[in-house]
Amino acid sequence: MHTTIQLTVNNAPCEATVDTRTLLVDFLRDQLDLTGTHLGCATGNCGACTVVLDGLTVKACTVLAADVAGSAVTTIEGWTQDARQSGDLHPIQDAFVKHHALQCGFCTPGMVLSVQQLLKEKPNPTEAEIRHGIAGNLCRCTGYASIVKAVQEIARMSSE
Amino acid sequence: MIRAPLQFHRPHSIDEAVRLLSQCAQDGEDAKLLAGGQSLLPSMNLGLVAPAHIISLNHVTGLDAIRRDDDMLAIGAGTTHRSLAESEVVQTYCPILSETAACIGDVQVRNRGTLGGSIGHFDPAADYPPVLVLLDAAFRIVGPNGERTVAAKDIFVDYMTTSLSADEVLTEIRVPVLSPDTGTAYVKFTRVEGGFAIVGVGACLGLNSDGTCRSIRVGICGAAPVPVRLTAIEDTLKGKTVDDTFIEAVADAAYETAHDPVAELHAAADYKREMVRVFTRRAVKTASERAA
Numbered sequence: 001m002h003t004t005i006q007l008t009v010n011n012a013p014c015e016a017t018v019d020t021r022t023l024l025v026d027f028l029r030d031q032l033d034l035t036g037t038h039l040g041c042a043t044g045n046c047g048a049c050t051v052v053l054d055g056l057t058v059k060a061c062t063v064l065a066a067d068v069a070g071s072a073v074t075t076i077e078g079w080t081q082d083a084r085q086s087g088d089l090h091p092i093q094d095a096f097v098k099h100h101a102l103q104c105g106f107c108t109p110g111m112v113l114s115v116q117q118l119l120k121e122k123p124n125p126t127e128a129e130i131r132h133g134i135a136g137n138l139c140r141c142t143g144y145a146s147i148v149k150a151v152q153e154i155a156r157m158s159s160e
Numbered sequence: 161m162i163r164a165p166l167q168f169h170r171p172h173s174i175d176e177a178v179r180l181l182s183q184c185a186q187d188g189e190d191a192k193l194l195a196g197g198q199s200l201l202p203s204m205n206l207g208l209v210a211p212a213h214i215i216s217l218n219h220v221t222g223l224d225a226i227r228r229d230d231d232m233l234a235i236g237a238g239t240t241h242r243s244l245a246e247s248e249v250v251q252t253y254c255p256i257l258s259e260t261a262a263c264i265g266d267v268q269v270r271n272r273g274t275l276g277g278s279i280g281h282f283d284p285a286a287d288y289p290p291v292l293v294l295l296d297a298a299f300r301i302v303g304p305n306g307e308r309t310v311a312a313k314d315i316f317v318d319y320m321t322t323s324l325s326a327d328e329v330l331t332e333i334r335v336p337v338l339s340p341d342t343g344t345a346y347v348k349f350t351r352v353e354g355g356f357a358i359v360g361v362g363a364c365l366g367l368n369s370d371g372t373c374r375s376i377r378v379g380i381c382g383a384a385p386v387p388v389r390l391t392a393i394e395d396t397l398k399g400k401t402v403d404d405t406f407i408e409a410v411a412d413a414a415y416e417t418a419h420d421p422v423a424e425l426h427a428a429a430d431y432k433r434e435m436v437r438v439f440t441r442r443a444v445k446t447a448s449e450r451a452a
Contacts, residue, residue, distance in 0.1 A: 001165055001166065001167055001168070003168060019165075020165070020166055020167060020168040020214075021162040021163075021164070021165060021166050022162075023161065023162065023201070023205070026161065042161065042202070042205040042206075043202040043205060043206065044198055044201070044202045044265075044268075044269065047266070047268060050268055053271075053272075056242070056271040056272075057267060057268045057271055058268050058271055058272045059268045059269070059272075061201070061202075061205065062197055062198055062201040062202060062269075062272065063197065063201065063272070064168065064194070064197070064201070064214065064216075066168040066170075067168070067170070067194065067197075067216050067218055069170075114267060114268070117267065118267075131353075132353070133267060135266040135267065135353045135354045136265070136266025136267050136268045136269065136354065137266075
């Protein structure tokens, strides 16, 4: 069974026909080639598939594509678009590189989107608030310490 | 990936959702309501459930409203955990519900998951049920024959089983407005942050002007397949001085009541029973500090 959906993806209108059982993460990756959104556990635990749906982060493996008709989805590609067009990294990406806040990088797109939501709501988070804000994103490489440091630096820079 | 094909429905009203449910029931087809989907979608991805129809309640108008109605708060079943946690009305008049919502899952889960979805799914380790039981919440349910209201003690029937019929939709949850001097707390024991509660305890404590107990209510998950309420001791403790002896009496009562906890991977039954005592102590202590 299929349905046609209209939505906004990375600020551009998008119309597509999807199998009704298609997950948002699979729709983004397989039909739109937006492979920056990763699929990890498919059970809502790891957060690798985190995207921004109507302004809030969600795990795209727990959302049906058919259910987001009319919504606005932003993936890591859309969120870093401006920086990439000018040949730069986004400040959050910069800080991640500087502090070795990634090793294999599988969790990074989701982690970065969770960090941007955290900083939007709490521009100067405490360490506990940072850890609370990224609790939905599992990283098996870094042990989180370097990610926390990266977020602290971004907060420090933006408050200067 | 979901392997089984499904028909997707997107009603914009409760009546339309009920009609769709009734139609599926008449046709003998399995239908599931999608209300956030933070448990349903993972279950479908794992192949644990494979409904032929998904009826999404995520677009029903007004299902996420929160309003004060005299001495009650009426909360739409489609309210997300995030909205409950951040709602000033809920924080003011029923803070225990905000505190509970804020400790569910993680940011992304709270952004998408809903109160009604959690109740309908009724995982025995979910955080809302013990709190709604202690609050004597009321549940408004709409079905093909109209509307009915069910009390919290009657809605949670057994392990992952509620008294909702297959053709009914939970639309609203009503909780009492608590007096400002009531101290409340919800504490939970998890293996990692955001995990399901191995044990979760909610406490609601009102004090008289002389510091004695005016009322105490305690709800516990993890002690049995359904939430447990310490009804017997709640009455006998009225008028007693709230001190360490008082708190210990509640913790002991919780331990005695939790005689049948369900063992799980990370916690044997007798260990869970001991944790019921520990976390009841913490919940009542915190509630008493907040009541003072």
